[in-house]
Amino acid sequence: MNIFLTGGSGFAGGAILRRLVNDGHTVHALARSAAAADAITSAGGLPVSGDLLDLVNSGSGPAWLQTLGEVDAVVHSAAFMAFWGSDQLFVDRNLLPTRALYQAAVEARVKRFVLVSAASVSTGTNHDHTVDESSDTGRANIAYSRVKLRTEQELLALPHGNTSLVVIRPPFLWGQGMTHTLQGFIDSVAAGRFSWIDGGRHRVDFCHVDNLAHIITLALDRGDHGLICYVTDGSPRPARDFFTPLLATRGVDVSAANSVSRAVASPLATLMQTAAKARRSATAPPLTPWIISFMGRDRVYDITRARLRLGYQPAITVEEGLRQMAHSHTMGR
DSSP states (O other): OOEEETTSSHHHHHHHHHHHTTTTTTEEEEESHHHHHHHHHHOEEEEOOOTTTTHHHHHOOOOOGGGGGSSSSEEEEEOOOSSSSSSSIIIIIIIIHHHHHHHHHHHHSSEEEEEEOOEEEEEEESSOOOETSSSSSOBBBBBHHHHHHHHHHHHHHHOTTOOOOEEEEEOOEEEOOOOOOHHHHHHHHHHHHEEEEEEEEEEEOEEEEEHHHHHHHHHHHHOOTTEEEEEEOOOOOEEEHHHHHHHHHTTTOOOOEEEHHHHHHHHHHHHHHHHHHHHOOOOOOOOOOHHHHHSSOOOEEHHHHHHHOOOOOOOOHHHHHHHHHHHHHHHOO
């Protein structure tokens, strides 16, 4: 299969690229820079010079769009991700380019368009301990996630011609090669700001990038139009039982970290966020309602639909993923 991929030089997109190449597909991957092109080439992909923002900044459409006429499918994994910022910021950076890419794919009669969304579209006013695709998403508590949901809805409402749109919703992505998110935890530990909420007892769900890549291959093969699936490692566990060994792969010990009760942390997070917004802070405060919803309450994503509709079974276990990360860190010293 000939596939057009966005985000191929990033953490999640890189894992998807490697899996697709290993499966024998020809992957044309969008590259914003020479460094991105080199990373794509090293992974066996074919770099396509361009930027998603070209889709909204170019009146006639960028030249790289011609590539869509040569492919069978599009996998859109690129996204600007931040835990702070206005809805309009994410509309401009994510929704508008995604909508334009999808419309171009439909016009080019691409057979399948797989959108990597986020499980956090339901993280906010929905307090259910277990969520599936039929659950009310409520209102997400960060703009990134609100706009992700809006993007799903807008794309599904557009004419799709012969193009099948499949939406995949992973939660916290992790695995070998993760940098930004993990470094944020490491920095908070180093600064003495890291604390468990309620002792880290709340169950969290997560998705190894290799499992995300695996379900992408399944979606390309058998995803029907309009299908939305949550995907996880299928192994939810208390936050302490996941993040302690995850941080230990980088030599960071949080086993004896302090704990604060949700009853104290939740109103404090709301106060800190309100104050930060009032002074138009460019960065998020150290504690926000999103952190509370992620680490301070139980949240499991039911992946029954992924199993039944796509035949999904996790390709890698949590334990194997942790071993890989620990080995990589040891070898890199």
